Amino acid sequence: MSDLSEAVIEASRFLDLTGVLSNAILGGVVARNERFDAIGFATLAIVSGLGGGLIRDTLLQKGTPIALTDPAYIVTALVGAAIAFLIPVQGRSWNVVFPWVDALALGTWAVAGATKTLAVGLGALPAVLLGAVTAVGGGAVREILLRQVPSVFGGNTLYATPALLASGLLVLLDRLGHPTVGLAVGTLAGAGLMLLSRWRQWQLPEAYHLEPIRVWRRRPPSKDRQGPPDKGRQGRGNR
Template sequence: MNGTSSMVALEGLTRTVDLIGVGANAVLGGMLARSRNFDAVGFLVLAIVSGLGGGLIRDTLLQQGTPVALTDYAYLLTALGGALVAFLLQFEHRALWRRGFPVVDAAAVGCWAAAGAGKTLDAGLGWLPAVLLGTITAVGGGMTRDIMLGQVPRIFGGGPLYATCAAIASGALVVLASLGHREAGVLVALLLGTGLCLVSQWRGWTAPRGRTWGGGRSDPPGGSGPPEEPPPAPGK
């Protein structure tokens, strides 16, 4: 009974962090819409893609029924609320947002990675699809949003290690679940993904770039500099 209670508590925590991440990244999508001078439709589309894109991609690939973002109204309403907030308020330069968003963003990466990997295991798939879909859940929305904006996704180079952190967190859950510690795996994945993202932001870690046969580094993706948008767009 204690194990069941702890699992229910962890699921509640995961869902709470999940929704907070949806809201924060929906606001970020709206901020990017504002930076491009989009209209209300642009705000709505970028907010929904930023907040819900990764989960929608995961659930579509798993083919285990209707995506949860369409059956649990809390997800879609949270994304729409984030779009409304970004449409009505301009606060990306406020200190509270600059300090609070990276923490919420990092927690969402860990949470989405754990949720994606866990749902894949529940669907009966193996460890490799679980790691893959855990990572896609965490970064798929932001990657899709960047493509819609006509820019190289930040997870392809130049940004914090969102995809790497999500893959490591997903792998931790898979390992612990295989050892019979699923509840602990959810918590470890959440904390590990969050911690690694925060440290990578703080230390400025990036993934190594490819090298040519001559030993020199290859050019950044697309040969372009950093994206024009001011907020630090994550890969959700």
Template sequence: MTPADLLTSNDLVRALDLLGVVVMGITGGGIAARLNFDPVGFAVVGIVSGLGGGILRDVILDRGIPAAFDGPWYFVCSLLGAGFAFLITSEGRALNHLMVVLDAIALGLWAATGTAKSLATGLDMLPALLLGVLSAVGGGAIRDVMVGRIPVIFGGGPLYATSALVASVATWAVAALRLDPAWVIAAAALGTALALVSAWRRWTLPGRADSLVTLSPAQVATLIKRARWAERRKLARQAREMVAEEAAADQVDAASPSADR
């Protein structure tokens, strides 16, 4: 059994895979809700979010029908997620935390699956890594472009693309070292762990802030927070200066009568 066989045939892995599609459908539906889309928009954005990366990978590999079309479950899960976002608000601290965890699990699995499938078709290391990352974050990037946003993976957000790359490199190492296929689960878990920690610690990659022309939503939020903090510090400094000036003026006024006498 190869790593690709393990990732595509294990029932638990498949269940987590489908759960990740649901989560991405909810995420896409949340964006559709903020843009006031109708049910058709929710469905399209949900499908693209959940299935876009895998479909693009399978089309590039040209190995028959894409996995998303091999049965109804992938489309059903993406539509369930989009329908959930349409009918029920996806806001809430507990739900958001759960979605982050499930999204990170799916990211690690999708990156490992994409890399393993690419290696199984005979691709070299770099193309296999590229398709692994594409499998994990391609759907979200296509979704963002489709709704007129700069993809979050381009900066300001959690290290999802980096986490996918880590999982892909680890999967390639399992194949290159001819380790037991079960180690590919550890490779996927490595990418998942990095995604979770980066989301928790709010890690981002350094960017060229001085050369930014347009910003992603996450970058805009960060810029606003920094501007507000700078404005608060400026107002506090001005208040201290005013208090100091008033105190100095009071001292002058207090000293003036004695000087006159």
């Protein structure tokens, strides 16, 4: 693993908090649609904004999750909840802005999660995996709380794939000695692929619904298909 400079770590933290704010606002928008009160807004904002990072840090087992030790994370999530609570972020303008906010959150979180995984000494594959978990984990937990099938499982435009691309590019460029470039390229590539998939309606292929193989069953021959009696067999049977 390449040595990550303080500047890269600070840039990663900034991107992480940007993702927290973006997803907290998205959680607040969902709370408004569900007609939740202020507690509901705060809960969905915190789950959406901090869920992926909490899952990542718990899996890394390198101390208390940063969302619980750095006050900026919870404060940022609550700010996102307050924005969604006080400002009716909906309508045509929101429909234009929402895809960009969602894509920005996904891209920033993917590279931030991958960067932190590399920083604790894990390899490329865990970094790509936990980068994607950081990006999609909060939204998945939020949808589970609302008794919905997580959108990351399919049935919609690309979601987890852009996160994997973003974290993969971060890991690749980090290995090549350009971690700072990896932060920018990974974020833009992940967000760009997500926006492009929305525009082009790209989806991953679903499994074909094949009929089960019919098991052969022995059936007695019909009378009209039976041949003439076997005289020899009859004779042996009469003995």
